Amino acid sequence: MLRHSKVKSYIILLLALLLVMAPVFSVNGAGGANVSKVQDNELVISTLNDTGSIDDIKVLSHMRVSGNGNVTIQDQSQYKLKSVRNLYGSEKITQKDGALGINFKLGSGEGHQDVYYLAALDKNEISRATMPVSIKVSYFLDGQQIKPSKLAGKSGHLKIVCEVENLTGSKKTLEFKNNKGEMVKSEAMVYTPYVVSLSGWEFDNKKFSAIQAPGVAEESPEGVIVDVQGKTSVSWSVPLVPPKYPAKQYVVLEADAKKIELPSYKIAVIPIVPTTSEIDSLGTVQESFGKLYDAFDKIQGGVGTPAQDATLLNGLNAVKNGLGQVSDGMGSLVEKLTAIRLGLSNPKFDVGTYNSATGTDAKGNTPAVREAITISKNALDEKITPALEGQKKVLTVMEATMGKPGGEVVQPSLSTSLYNDVSFMQGLVKGTPAEDVITKAMAPKIMAMGANLGVLRDGGNLVTAGGSMPFPASINAIAAGVEQISSGLGKANSGVGMIALGLGQIGADGKPVKVMMDGKPGSILYALAYLQESIDGKMVPGIDMLSEGTAKIGDGSSQAKEAITGGLEKMMAAPAIVSALKDNASQANSFLGKPEGAEGTVAYVFQTPEVNTAASAMNYGLGAIVLALIILFAIGRPKSPSQFTEVNKEM
Structure with missing residues (x-):
């Protein structure tokens, strides 16, 4: 034995x-x-x-x-x-x-x-x-749990699970200096440190094969398997020392077995704080965490808040406000340009039903500049110009009725001129005082009136009692002026039409009609509306999303700082925890x-x-x-x- x-x-x-x-x-x-x-x-x-x-x-x-x-x-x-x-x-x-x-x-x-x-x-x-420490050993044969007394002499796949748990945890208040050098208190669960040693579990290779002792990270340590002289020895060391190691762990042994026989295995439990040759890099890690904390602090400070000057969120908020002002300005500009556009040309106005007495069309719409120009040009072309032509004809008839000297004097009739009739009367009263009246008064007046009728029609010098004088306001001059005005109104109409076209059409809803040319806005009003829509519908929401994302960076930095602070606090508390562990172990x-x-x-x-x-x-x-x-x-x-x-x- x-x-x-x-x-x-x-x-x-x-x-x-x-x-x-x-x-x-x-x-x-x-x-x-x-x-x-x-x-x-x-x-x-x-x-x-x-x-x-x-x-x-x-x-x-x-x-x-x-x-x-x-x-x-x-x-x-x-x-x-x-x-x-x-x-x-x-x-x-x-x-x-x-x-x-x-x-x-x-x-x-x-x-x-x-x-x-x-x-x-x-x-x-x-x-x-x-x-x-609680110890629980369970046996399984071919996946079914079995009492150890029932295993003897059986064959199959054997699995032994040993569950161990440190039951000594209690809350303690630890005092230590934090990363700022301040003495702080923190409540922590402190255990009495125990190491469980499952050593020398031997298995006869004639009865056991494919022996395994697998481990699972943070749950179960892997066993050490040694095969010497026909026997396989398996050992585990299980530190139950929170927070470094879990308070509850388990070990697993698996093997293919025949005619099972097992000795009584020993599981030792010792109160001890394990000392290893591990290099303590806590100071370096702590310094790195401190630098990482400072970096996140700067990120959080750079992100800032919308009300904090010289920060990203403040800048984004200012950009958003500026875009809002630009959008408002564009909206106001669109409204004013829309009013100008409607003042230049009213698409609802019907020139054909215009009533000069009411100043509206049949539906009560008033003309804009372009429609007023059209009405004026139509009035010139359709009324004034024909009237002037008629006046010129009347003057020509009147000039012919007055007549001129030099023609043969004939018996007066409806078709003879006044000058012919006066000359005929002059021959009848020849040698009388009436001849003198006709020669000196009536004949010169008829001749002057006939000449003035020609001057009124064609222009020239107007004959008056005091002499002749230039007369520029002839019917021909007026007709030429009207023609020029009509032509100018036509050009103005085209120009206003081009201006209206450039400003863009207005829909029934009072908003600019979408006009695209080569994939770009084709009118000023639509371009402004498109730009305003882009600002309100894309840029401002984009700024909002950017602000939201930036705020998340700030929140993430804050959370990272909290996590790092917690990590630093745990690091700073480590010596106090170790001291408490050693104190518990000594007791x-x-x-x-x-x-x-x-x-x-x-x-x-x-x-x-x-x-x-x-x-x-x-x-x-x-x-x-x-x-x-x-x-x-x-x-x-x-x-x-x-x-x-x-x-x-x-x-």
Whole structure:
């Protein structure tokens, strides 16, 4: 049994040696004895039954007392004990009022004495025993959970899952300096640090193959598999040290098996803060986080708020406001240009039904400039110009009616001229006073009137009583002027039409009609409306989206700062947490109890049931006790090898 357990004992032996190196302090004895040091080291051995519950708890205790004289040490026990046995000494151990009395004979000089005793808890006490770490071992064969007692002799795919959980977490207030050098307090869940060692799980290669011990990041550590001389050994080290490692983890072993037999495996639980050779880069990471925090702070400061000067959001808000003013200005310009456009040409006005008396068309629409020009030109072309032509004809007829000298005088009739008729009358009154009136008064007036009629029609010098004078306002001159006005009005009409066309058409809704030329707005009004629509419909929403995105950058920077601050706080709190872990570990120094004023250490071993058709509870119980004795013998040897043999026989 000892030879079979040798490999298993090495790791547990090393951990136990670390535990017993803890310092102790003085305790005064009675009856003249002087006790300078008391050390109480406990190894709690829990046996798991077929259902995975703890079936039996034994505590292997090593007590070392240093000093001189004879003294009785009272070792406290918080649980009722079924039995207590001094394993290889003759010292008497008594039980009274929940305490064990142990007699020590230290001699006259400074010395020490070791006592190793095994205490078994009463069965009724097991249910209330407080374990700092829970251990649950489950067995599966071909995917179906099975009790270990049912595994013996079976074949198939074996899977063993061991779930471990640190149950010691409690909230503590930590004090430390933050990244600003300020002393702060923070509440954190602090555990007593435990390392679970599942070592030396051996499997006979004749019965087990394809052995695996897979791990899952942040949940389950991967096992170390070693194949030596026909046996495969699997080991795990599971630190249950939050926040570095999860408080709850599990290990998995899988193998193809035939005629299954398994020894009783040992699971050691030791309170310790693991020390590794890992290089501490916390300072560098902390400095990098500080720089990252500063960078996000600058980003957040650059993003700013709409009301904060010299920031991106303030600038975007100013751009948006400016675009709004531009849009408003364009809207006002479109309204004014629309009014101008409608003043230049009214598309609703019907020239053909214009009524000069009302100044409107048949539907009551008033003419704009272009329509007024059209009406004026039509009036010139259709009324004034024909009237002037008629006047010219009338003047020509009147000029012919007046007549001129030089023609043959004939008998007056309706077709003869006035000058012919006056000349005819002059011949009739020749030699009378009437001849003189006709010659000097009537004939010259008729001749002047006939000439003036020609001047009125064609222009020239107008004959008056006082002489002749230029007369530019002839009918021909007026007709020529009217023709020029008509021509000018026609050109003005075309020009106004071009202006109206350039400004653009107005729809029935009073808005510019869409006109595109070569893919671009084809009128001023539509271009302005298009630009305003682009500002209101695209640029302003674009600015809003840009502002929203920028605000998200600012919010993201703020959140990043908070996260970095939290990370920095955790980094700054790390030494305080480590200190609290070490303090908790130092206080995890007893299971049963210890003498007043003594220093103590405690470790735990959980052992699984042996899977063997011939196995019994006594077999694996004895194996655990023998293994524990090996650990304690490394601390203090018995007086003679024969005593160890005798103890084995008794057990």
